[in-house]
Amino acid sequence: MKLYVFPVAPNPTRVRLFIAEKRAGGAELPIEEVMVNVREGEQNAPEHRARNPFARLPVLELDDGRYLLESLVIMEYLEELAPEPRLVGATPLERARVRQLERIAEQGVLQVVSRIVHATNSPLGLAPNPELAAHYREQLPGALGYLEGQLADGRPFVAGERPTSADCTLQAAFQFARFGKVEIDPAYEHLARWSDAYRARSEIDGVLLT
Numbered sequence: 001m002k003l004y005v006f007p008v009a010p011n012p013t014r015v016r017l018f019i020a021e022k023r024a025g026g027a028e029l030p031i032e033e034v035m036v037n038v039r040e041g042e043q044n045a046p047e048h049r050a051r052n053p054f055a056r057l058p059v060l061e062l063d064d065g066r067y068l069l070e071s072l073v074i075m076e077y078l079e080e081l082a083p084e085p086r087l088v089g090a091t092p093l094e095r096a097r098v099r100q101l102e103r104i105a106e107q108g109v110l111q112v113v114s115r116i117v118h119a120t121n122s123p124l125g126l127a128p129n130p131e132l133a134a135h136y137r138e139q140l141p142g143a144l145g146y147l148e149g150q151l152a153d154g155r156p157f158v159a160g161e162r163p164t165s166a167d168c169t170l171q172a173a174f175q176f177a178r179f180g181k182v183e184i185d186p187a188y189e190h191l192a193r194w195s196d197a198y199r200a201r202s203e204i205d206g207v208l209l210t
């Protein structure tokens with residue numbers, strides 16, 4: 001299989017973290033990474049639009065030449081292909097709880113951080129839009145406050161004792177915030193503790209650039 005990615009871009013990064021976690025836990029996932037340089041506009045080239053008509057990353061190319069779009073769909077597909085280590089939970093309730101946290105991390109942090117970065121400091125060269133950035137900055141505390149509350153019991157990972165897809169998505173969002181100079185308020189001390197500890201793990205060596 002081939003995974004089409006670009007470093008630091010948050011959606012490719014959450015899938016790359018997910019694969020790193022799987023491999024660190026012993027899963028064999030033969031996936032080659034292929035760079036599509038979004039800073040050069042390569043996602044808009046006909047070659048990439050043939051993979052994904054929406055001109056986005058990541059894309060997973062299967063061995064039969066078909067493509068899977070959408071980072072969460074790719075993560076869940078890989079979870080089914082290589083169930084151990086479990087990154088979405090072992091029981092229906094565990095899976096629901098992990099997915100709940102993952103959705104909150106994506107919709108309330110990753111997407112909001114992305115909009116702030118693209119309205120202030122866009123790596124794609126989009127024009128700054130201070131009003132839009134202010135609008136999204138106001139939204140950030142909702143999900144961050146919720147996740148801070150979850151981590152306040154001292155758990156090492158977002159969903160508990162083991163890494164899950166929720167950690168992959170949240171750390172991909174935090175990396176994009178660091179890259180795009182969006183401050184995650186250090187008053188969220190449990191999020192800061194989680195982020196530092198998560199980034200220091202050898203399991204994900206080489207995935208994060210910042």
Ligand SMILES: N[C@@H](CCC(=O)N[C@@H](CS)C(=O)NCC(=O)O)C(=O)O
Binds near residue numbers: 009011043055072
């Ligand atoms: N919902 C999609 C979002 C994909 C997406 O927006 N990817 C960004 C990178 S993080 C992208 O390809 N951006 C290129 C562009 O906007 O031109 C997913 O989860 O995969």
